[in-house]
Amino acid sequence: MPIARLVKPIASLSLDVDNKWSYLKTHGDPGWESFPSYLDILVPRVLEFLAKRNLTITFFVVGQDAALTKNSAAVQMIAAAGHEIGNHSFSHEPWLSLYSREEVEREIVLAEEQITRIAGQRPVGFRGPGFSLSEAALEVLRDRGYLYDASTLPTFLGPLARAYYFLHSQLRGEELNRRKSLFGSIRDGFRPLKPYRWQTRDGLLEIPLTTMPIIRSPIHLSYLLYLSTFSRSLALGYFQAALRLCRLCGISPSLLLHPLDFLGRDDEVGLEFFPAMLLTREQKLRVLSETLAMYCSQFQVVTLKEYALSVTEHYPTNVVGHYLTDSVLPLDE
Numbered sequence: 001m002p003i004a005r006l007v008k009p010i011a012s013l014s015l016d017v018d019n020k021w022s023y024l025k026t027h028g029d030p031g032w033e034s035f036p037s038y039l040d041i042l043v044p045r046v047l048e049f050l051a052k053r054n055l056t057i058t059f060f061v062v063g064q065d066a067a068l069t070k071n072s073a074a075v076q077m078i079a080a081a082g083h084e085i086g087n088h089s090f091s092h093e094p095w096l097s098l099y100s101r102e103e104v105e106r107e108i109v110l111a112e113e114q115i116t117r118i119a120g121q122r123p124v125g126f127r128g129p130g131f132s133l134s135e136a137a138l139e140v141l142r143d144r145g146y147l148y149d150a151s152t153l154p155t156f157l158g159p160l161a162r163a164y165y166f167l168h169s170q171l172r173g174e175e176l177n178r179r180k181s182l183f184g185s186i187r188d189g190f191r192p193l194k195p196y197r198w199q200t201r202d203g204l205l206e207i208p209l210t211t212m213p214i215i216r217s218p219i220h221l222s223y224l225l226y227l228s229t230f231s232r233s234l235a236l237g238y239f240q241a242a243l244r245l246c247r248l249c250g251i252s253p254s255l256l257l258h259p260l261d262f263l264g265r266d267d268e269v270g271l272e273f274f275p276a277m278l279l280t281r282e283q284k285l286r287v288l289s290e291t292l293a294m295y296c297s298q299f300q301v302v303t304l305k306e307y308a309l310s311v312t313e314h315y316p317t318n319v320v321g322h323y324l325t326d327s328v329l330p331l332d333e
Contacts, residue, residue, distance in 0.1 A: 009247070011299035012207070012307040013292075014058040014086070014150065015046065015257040016127060017078075019065050022092040023271055026130065038269050039065065039074040042259050047081050049262070049285070053292065057257075058304040059083050060127045060150075063090035063111025066118045079119040084303040086150070087111045087123040094130025101136040108140050125304050127151050131188075131209075138198055148205040148308040149198075150254065155211045155218055156189035189216045193251050195311045205308055210253040213245040220256035221288060225276040228287045239291050243298055254307070255295060261288060 019039060024032035050057060059078050065071045067090075079085060089096060090110040099107065108126065116122045126141050128151035141149055193210055197203035211218055219242040227235035246253050263269050264281030271277055276284070295301060302310075 008298065008300045010252050010307060010310055011295065011301050012058070012252075012254045012304045013055065013257070013295070013301050014060060014127070014254070014304055015259070016060045016088060017042075017062060017065065018088075018092065018129075018259055019062060019071075020269060020271065022062060022129070023274075025092070026094055027273060035064065035068060037065070037068075037071055038259065038263065038267070039071050041267065041269075042262060043074040043077050045262050046257075046259075047077060049288070050083075051081070053296065055292075055296070055301060056082055056303055057084070057301075058086050058125065060086040060088035060125075061111075061115055061119070062088045062092045062129075063107075063114045064092065066111070066114035072118055075115070075118045079121055084125070084305045085115055085119045085121055085123060086125040086127060086304065087115060087146075088127055089129050090114070092129040094128075094132050096128050096130075096132040096137065097134040099134070099136065101139065104134065104136045105140045108137070108144065112144070124148070125150060125308065138200055138204055142200055142202055142204050146204065147312075148207050148304065150207045150209065150304055152188065152191055152206060152208045153211065153218070154189055154191040154193055154208050155216050156186050193249075195308075205311060207254050207304060207308060207311075209256050210242075210246065210251065212242045213249045213251060219253075220258075221261045221291065222256075222258045222274075222276065224291055225261060225279065225284055225287055228283070229276060229279060232287060235287060236290055236294075240294060243294060247298065252307070253295075253299065254304070 017039070019035070019037050021032040021035045021037065024030075024036070061075060061078070066075050075085070087108060088111065089107045091107060093107075096104065096107065112123055124145075124147040126137075126146055126149050128137065131151055131153045133149065133151040138149065191208060193208055193213060195205060195207050197205055209220065219239060224235045224239055227238060243253070260271065260274055260277065261284060262281070264279055264284050265277055266280050
């Protein structure tokens with residue numbers, strides 16, 4: 001009698017392709033206007049890392065980078081390697097939630113057009129810069145036929161991250177005020193960890209970034225690298241505990257990568273205000289390798305598009321949440 005193969009639960013993996021200029025801009029540092037880039041270093045390194053592990057993921061690309069000739073080759077390399085490319089807005093301004101409907105539409109449409117032109121694939125997924133989102137953005141995404149949004153980060157630690165960011169910046173006055181919602185509020189910690197649909201026409205699917213079940217602390221790789229500056233064993237043990245809780249709670253994780261997860265102090269890209277930038281490239285890649293090995297051993301890792309299609313197959317029409325006003329519930333509750 002044949003032995004049935006155990007099928008691992010599905011999970012997703014994505015990378016927000018935030019470029020050097022976008023970090024400088026958000027931090028309020030000069031020099032971002034010339035759009036300094038590290039994509040020529042970053043993209044080949046990430047693609048080699050993923051290819052060795054047979055991983056196909058989602059890259060959220062900023063429209064401004066797709067529009068610049070100097071970045072065309074890097075964006076095309078991502079598409080040529082078979083990865084999904086999502087929309088990460090055009091200007092990468094984390095205060096997107098303050099925009100009017102017309103401004104939001106411009107950000108989404110311009111990015112969509114530039115990505116489609118360079119990569120040869122039209123985005124079907126969106127992630128707001130700095131996890132920013134608004135009802136206007138949801139309406140635009142719905143009207144343009146997007147399959148999913150992936151902008152929510154259900155954690156209570158957003159205000160602490162914002163305070164740290166402000167402490168290490170030179171922001172003042174209006175520039176500081178524009179960033180007052182950066183990284184979200186405490187109430188974001190009460191949002192669901194499982195996919196759900198917004199209470200809009202056609203019910204756009206939301207795929208939250210996964211945080212630690214119950215306590216809602218972050219588990220994305222940048223946070224793990226920060227923990228590894230104190231103890232690599234602590235970081236790995238923390239991540240293993242998060243994966244076990246996800247399995248126990250029936251949560252299919254959505255895990256996030258950032259460019260600086262692959263860039264160390266020896267790459268000399270600057271951005272020392274990020275806490276894990278004191279680590280070398282080798283130290284970071286070692287932690288990345290170990291954490292993703294855990295992830296892949298317990299879950300079948302796919303793109304967010306594949307993840308969304310899998311969810312939509314099981315929940316084609318459910319509408320069970322409303323942005324910022326009513327309670328938002330997972331699809332299966």
